[in-house]
Amino acid sequence: NAGVTQTPKFQVLKTGQSMTLQCAQDMNHEYMSWYRQDPGMGLRLIHYSVGAGITDQGEVPNGYNVSRSTTEDFPLRLLSAAPSQTSVYFCASSYLGRDTQYFGPGTRLLVL
Amino acid sequence: ELKVEQNPLFLSMQEGKNYTIYCNYSTTSDRLYWYRQDPGKSLESLFVLLSNGAVKQEGRLMASLDTKARLSTLHITAAVHDLSATYFCAATGYNNNDMRFGAGTRLTVKP
Numbered sequence: 577n578a579g580v581t582q583t584p585k586f587q588v589l590k591t592g593q594s595m596t597l598q599c600a601q602d603m604n605h606e607y608m609s610w611y612r613q614d615p616g617m618g619l620r621l622i623h624y625s626v627g628a629g630i631t632d633q634g635e636v637p638n639g640y641n642v643s644r645s646t647t648e649d650f651p652l653r654l655l656s657a658a659p660s661q662t663s664v665y666f667c668a669s670s671y672l673g674r675d676t677q678y679f680g681p682g683t684r685l686l687v688l
Numbered sequence: 689e690l691k692v693e694q695n696p697l698f699l700s701m702q703e704g705k706n707y708t709i710y711c712n713y714s715t716t717s718d719r720l721y722w723y724r725q726d727p728g729k730s731l732e733s734l735f736v737l738l739s740n741g742a743v744k745q746e747g748r749l750m751a752s753l754d755t756k757a758r759l760s761t762l763h764i765t766a767a768v769h770d771l772s773a774t775y776f777c778a779a780t781g782y783n784n785n786d787m788r789f790g791a792g793t794r795l796t797v798k799p
Binding site for chain 1: 692697719721729730731732733736776778780783784785786787788789790791792
């Protein structure tokens with residue numbers, strides 16, 4: 577099992593550009609989530625999904641979109657990047673939302 | 689809204705000493721999680737505490753949960769350098785799908 581994979585590992589964007597952060601898991605987990613990690617603030621939940629076709633907002637959803645067309649994939653879209661979105665992004669998955677989550681390696685995003 | 693607070697945020701310890709990290713949460717939550725993060729790495733699950741009075745131990749780390757006080761502790765016994773990392777606690781919100789993390793405790797163990 578590859579576990580949770582994320583691409584790219586590092587990305588530089590200019591303000592206003594769009595991009596998609598990819599996340600995939602091969603553990604047949606129903607629950608997937610996206611977090612951002614900023615210094616001194618822990619991890620903050622952006623969006624989550626409890627199964628294919630079902631998504632919901634977390635603590636800091638503004639500026640981000642998600643969709644879940646398959647159990648395996650949960651991409652995160654930045655429609656118009658802003659410097660405030662400079663962060664490390666982690667994708668995670670678990671059988672259910674209340675179970676221990678398995679985290680991907682993270683994507684470092686720099687918005688200039 | 690569920691809020692999770694950890695203290696201390698920074699902790700420098702001598703090898704061989706004991707110390708405790710505290711995690712308070714603001715509203716009812718029936719599960720409490722502890723994760724470890726090494727610098728530049730992802731998060732690794734340490735413990736899941738499922739009920740009041742739960743205690744779990746792994747090596748030099750022991751976690752406990754008091755749901756009445758809304759408090760979890762992570763106790764470090766006879767610290768060693770390999771324990772240097774950032775430790776996060778987390779709790780799930782009202783629908784068990786909305787996980788909230790504390791700000792993390794950066795632990796440095798010095799020889």
